[in-house]
Amino acid sequence: MRKDGSRREELIKIATKLFMEKGYRTTSMQDIAKQMGIQKPSLYHYISSKEDILKEIVDITMNRLISSIEEIDRADISPVEKLERIIDSHITLICENLELFTVSLREINRFNAKGFWAHVVALRDKYEYHVRNILASGKKLGYFREDIDEKIIGFALLGCVNWTIRWYSPKGEKSPKEISNQWKKLFLTGLLKNK
Amino acid sequence: MRKDGSRREELIKIATKLFMEKGYRTTSMQDIAKQMGIQKPSLYHYISSKEDILKEIVDITMNRLISSIEEIDRADISPVEKLERIIDSHITLICENLELFTVSLREINRFNAKGFWAHVVALRDKYEYHVRNILASGKKLGYFREDIDEKIIGFALLGCVNWTIRWYSPKGEKSPKEISNQWKKLFLTGLLKNK
Numbered sequence: 594m595r596k597d598g599s600r601r602e603e604l605i606k607i608a609t610k611l612f613m614e615k616g617y618r619t620t621s622m623q624d625i626a627k628q629m630g631i632q633k634p635s636l637y638h639y640i641s642s643k644e645d646i647l648k649e650i651v652d653i654t655m656n657r658l659i660s661s662i663e664e665i666d667r668a669d670i671s672p673v674e675k676l677e678r679i680i681d682s683h684i685t686l687i688c689e690n691l692e693l694f695t696v697s698l699r700e701i702n703r704f705n706a707k708g709f710w711a712h713v714v715a716l717r718d719k720y721e722y723h724v725r726n727i728l729a730s731g732k733k734l735g736y737f738r739e740d741i742d743e744k745i746i747g748f749a750l751l752g753c754v755n756w757t758i759r760w761y762s763p764k765g766e767k768s769p770k771e772i773s774n775q776w777k778k779l780f781l782t783g784l785l786k787n788k
Numbered sequence: 789m790r791k792d793g794s795r796r797e798e799l800i801k802i803a804t805k806l807f808m809e810k811g812y813r814t815t816s817m818q819d820i821a822k823q824m825g826i827q828k829p830s831l832y833h834y835i836s837s838k839e840d841i842l843k844e845i846v847d848i849t850m851n852r853l854i855s856s857i858e859e860i861d862r863a864d865i866s867p868v869e870k871l872e873r874i875i876d877s878h879i880t881l882i883c884e885n886l887e888l889f890t891v892s893l894r895e896i897n898r899f900n901a902k903g904f905w906a907h908v909v910a911l912r913d914k915y916e917y918h919v920r921n922i923l924a925s926g927k928k929l930g931y932f933r934e935d936i937d938e939k940i941i942g943f944a945l946l947g948c949v950n951w952t953i954r955w956y957s958p959k960g961e962k963s964p965k966e967i968s969n970q971w972k973k974l975f976l977t978g979l980l981k982n983k
Contacts, residue, residue, distance in 0.1 A: 616900075618899075704811035704814055752954075753945075753951075755947065756951065779979065783975065783979075
């Protein structure tokens with residue numbers, strides 16, 4: 594069982610790399626088997642379909658994001674600090690797992706994820722709920738401007754951070770920490786009430 | 789000729805709708821011909837390949853964005869006002885041409901656009917150049933904080949605005965104007981130097 598588990602993990606890793614480099618649609622089960630050095634029928638010992646691999650990739654990425662934001666939202670800190678921490682955590686997760694997040698954000702749409710689209714939407718809703726919740730409490734507690742709309746500002750934050758997969762390179766000139774500092778200052782000074 | 793031109797426009801419109809609803813990869817030339825009420829071979833009178841349609845969609849969307857930002861960047865107004873105008877203009881273009889922009893942003897990647905990827909990159913670079921230029925002059929002229937990095941803040945803006953295709957619906961509760969107002973205030977107060 595242990596050996597099967599680690600072979601399955603290897604399969605996910607290899608498939609993620611192929612989906613990132615070649616695109617989900619143009620990667621075949623044959624390509625994955627070849628990279629693993631096994632015959633195509635043997636793949637089905639670990640996974641039932643290509644769509645199943647994609648679902649696993651979404652689960653891995655979204656569950657990391659969700660468990661991180663749940664922990665932050667539970668913490669006994671101000672909404673300002675919560676917002677700073679989710680920006681840090683979200684950027685770090687993307688930059689440290691660039692292949693997983695690129696596939697998850699770029700290849701997941703209602704065509705490729707037809708069989709589990711409702712599941713994807715539910716996971717996204719869960720994350721968005723916490724983002725909005727933090728923005729709303731910051732407003733209620735008098736930290737953030739009263740005129741902010743937590744839905745529209747929440748989308749701004751998600752768009753800004755998720756867009757990272759389109760341009761970030763580990764070889765680039767800016768570290769995840771530097772990127773995060775720029776955006777934390779942008780959002781915090783952009784949202785804070787003038788005292 | 790005139791008739792051919794308008795049939796070609798119709799083809800682009802029909803294909804855009806199909807790519808939006810079904811995805812680029814899963815839409816066939818046969819699907820497009822059927823929607824136009826013509827035989828598949830007749831399609832090639834107007835266009836040489838499916839990839840050609842995608843290229844035309846990118847050209848339409850990017851050229852609209854670029855001509856808008858060039859006009860704004862040329863105008864005799866402050867960088868602050870320029871930034872406000874590009875947020876307004878970019879959001880309006882996306883919301884009013886949601887099918888075109890969804891296909892352009894979602895379906896364009898180096899796999900689907902293999903034959904003209906350098907062209908896509910050049911168009912994106914052109915737009916990004918102006919965004920960064922406006923941010924840099926705002927900093928130089930003392931409007932924006934000195935510690936902002938125009939590249940990282942430029943990506944924040946692009947991510948925020950382009951992400952709109954993922955959630956915006958014309959039937960939704962917020963108008964493009966309301967969305968734009970939220971984001972203009974976020975970016976402007978987030979970037980302005982304290983006087």
